[in-house]
Amino acid sequence: MSNLASRECSPCRGEMLRLQGDALEAFVASLADGWRVVEGRHLEKEYQFKNFHDALAFTMRVGELAERQGHHPDIYLSWGRVRLLVWTHKINGLTESDFIFAAKADERLRSGD
Numbered sequence: 001m002s003n004l005a006s007r008e009c010s011p012c013r014g015e016m017l018r019l020q021g022d023a024l025e026a027f028v029a030s031l032a033d034g035w036r037v038v039e040g041r042h043l044e045k046e047y048q049f050k051n052f053h054d055a056l057a058f059t060m061r062v063g064e065l066a067e068r069q070g071h072h073p074d075i076y077l078s079w080g081r082v083r084l085l086v087w088t089h090k091i092n093g094l095t096e097s098d099f100i101f102a103a104k105a106d107e108r109l110r111s112g113d
Contacts, residue, residue, distance in 0.1 A: 003030070016088070016090075016091055016095055017091070018041065018088070018091050018092075018093025018094055018095065019093070019094045019095060019096070020040065024037065024040070024094065027094075027096065027099040028099075030099065030103070031043075031099060031102055031103060031106070032103075032106045034046070034047075035102055037094070038085075040093075040094075041087055041092055041093045041094060042085055042086065042087040042094070043084075043085070043086040043087065043094060043098055043099070043102050044083065044084065044085050044086075045083070045084050045102070045105075046081055046082070046083040046084075047081065047082045047083075047084075047109060048080060048081060049080045049081065049082070050080065051079070051080060052079045052080065054080075055077055055078070055079070055080055055081060055082050056077060058082050058108065058109060059075055059077045059082050061108045062075060062082070062084065062105050062108060063075065065101075065104055065105065065108055066101075069097075069100075069101060069104070071086075071097055071098075071100075071101045073085055073086040073101065073105075074086075084102075084105055086098045086101055086102055086105075
């Protein structure tokens with residue numbers, strides 16, 4: 001389990017600064033392969049599945065995770081694919097919690113729970 005995945009997301013306070021530069025790169029490096037930073041403000045990853053059922057099951061696990069963490073990504077579901085787009089809406093950028101959520105989503109894929 002990633003160190004990030006063992007942590008909990010924390011609510012965003014509007015005065016938080018978004019991650020940039022070396023701090024952003026360090027968090028990106030701590031994630032599993034496949035995550036990319038979009039325009040310096042969002043994290044994105046597409047997961048591949050062998051069928052719609054498995055993609056839907058993963059979508060449900062990520063949705064349950066989002067509710068428990070109080071951190072809600074955009075989730076795009078299609079046949080055999082799920083794409084997550086994660087960011088902190090309040091600051092339109094990335095915080096530590098976004099990386100925690102990303103690591104937890106990857107963990108849900110591996111563990112199947």
